[in-house]
Amino acid sequence: MTDFVKRTWCEINLDHIQYNIDLIQKTAQKEVIAVVKADAYGHGDKYVCRELARAGVKWFAVSGISEALVLRKEGFRQNILILGYTPPDCAEALSDNNITQAVYDLDYAVALDQALRETGKTVNIHVKVDTGMHRIGFEQSEAHSAAREIVKVAALPSFRTTGIFTHFCHSDSFDLSAICYTKEQMHRLDTVIRELKAYGVSFEMVHAQNSAGIICYPDDEYNYVRAGIILYGLAPSDELEHMIAVKPAMSWKSIVTMVKTVQPGSAISYGRTYTAEKEMRLATVAIGYADGYSRLFSSKADVLIHGKRCRITGRVCMDQMMVDITDVPEVQIGDEVTLFGTDGEETISADELARIAGTINYEIVCNVGRRVPRIYLKDGKPVGVEDYLLG
Incomplete structure (x- = not known):
């Protein structure tokens, strides 16, 4: 199930x-x-x-x-x-x-x-x-x-x-x-x-x-x-963020699909909008704007890997993106990536992403695409899956 x-x-x-x-x-x-x-x-x-x-x-x-x-x-x-x-x-x-x-x-x-x-x-x-x-x-x-x-x-x-x-x-x-x-x-x-x-x-x-x-x-x-x-579990506006103690219900995850080292001067992703100033380690992550993860997050938003923030590097692509893992040397293929939610002591909220994109938290959660399965948890354990593509 x-x-x-x-x-x-x-x-x-x-x-x-x-x-x-x-x-x-x-x-x-x-x-x-x-x-x-x-x-x-x-x-x-x-x-x-x-x-x-x-x-x-x-x-x-x-x-x-x-x-x-x-x-x-x-x-x-x-x-x-x-x-x-x-x-x-x-x-x-x-x-x-x-x-x-x-x-x-x-x-x-x-x-x-x-x-x-x-x-x-x-x-x-x-x-x-x-x-x-x-x-x-x-x-x-x-x-x-x-x-x-x-x-x-x-x-x-x-x-x-x-x-x-x-x-x-x-x-x-x-x-x-x-x-x-x-x-x-x-x-x-x-x-x-x-x-x-x-x-x-x-x-x-x-x-x-x-x-x-x-x-x-x-x-x-x-x-x-x-x-x-x-x-x-989301507030109607920034002003009301702490006015009612609701708990966010959704977190969004992906995985690392490739790890690589790039040299100074390397241009990253479409349009070469980001150029490495020093040797960097990058992780490719299996998510893009076709999943609902906005291109507006390019080089602005962070993700969490092993409980540490890693910045998106270059433009978000349709199905993939790259993040800077230079300071997280233990990252490897298959590692879990948190796009918003909590990993360890760090949290990225839908509100944080909304502020980066110049929008509201409503749009962040509503825009999660239908090719993204929803996994339902009770007492921390999976109890069901909604997969809109596979049924």
Whole structure:
């Protein structure tokens, strides 16, 4: 069950997933909607959802119907909320698989309702309100009220309107303007809920707090929260890195495939962007940007070998890269390389790589490629493998 091709792989600590959801539930003191879109942020939704189900999670959130149907195919009977768009011609699949759909626009709602009427089936929906992110949602602002449009949606015969939600766009900062903006978003959601109540429309579920909101705004009056990045042990932003004691679930490994000595003046990798100034020992490592390890790490990021930092030398290639092992003479072919994670007393975090690449930790873990097997650990021992290529 735990056999895999030992080229490059990720290790997912399921004990940390369990620890994180327990901590989130205690922190939020509300029902948790676990956001498992993008294959559980690259961690593998099948194994992650099993752990979350064991912890009593009753709701999963995904980005689209394909992700929802994968969970149903795996046998998960929990409620599933699609946060984004589902084509109207897939409306029957929503009903047949008991999937809740976000509805965020009147024209979209009418099209979805019409498709359902042709089948005679109904779907649960959560209404998405745009309180200031301006991505999707019924606009609620000083100049525009979402309530009248949402009333029309709630009246459509194919829908059971069970929830309402919004999304904070700047709740991951303690900057005063960010705090004021987030509180304004809450005020706008409260306003539309109050207006809808006057029209006789109410909701079983109200949710706004994302991972950052759970940390920074624990006292809102909504009855559900949506936990995303903190489920996987990563902070929503650098500012919040030490605000909740979650544990990273993913580490990323590879192996040394060749060891060589190069002379002064030797140009390393594509474009000759790195030239050896002295005699160096290099290790070739079996990973590249096709695995999701960004070319932006070229000559900037470190890896860990035998618990010591070794700098990438020259450009990251599609499937391989070179690192400087001059100060780690014991390195040999087959040695394990840690791209992020802990080896001995040293740790390289996804956040460290994100800062080098000018991005966020979300992108680092989500970008791990599908040719990289995920190895699942409990109590430090392998309990399963997800190999997307070999099955």
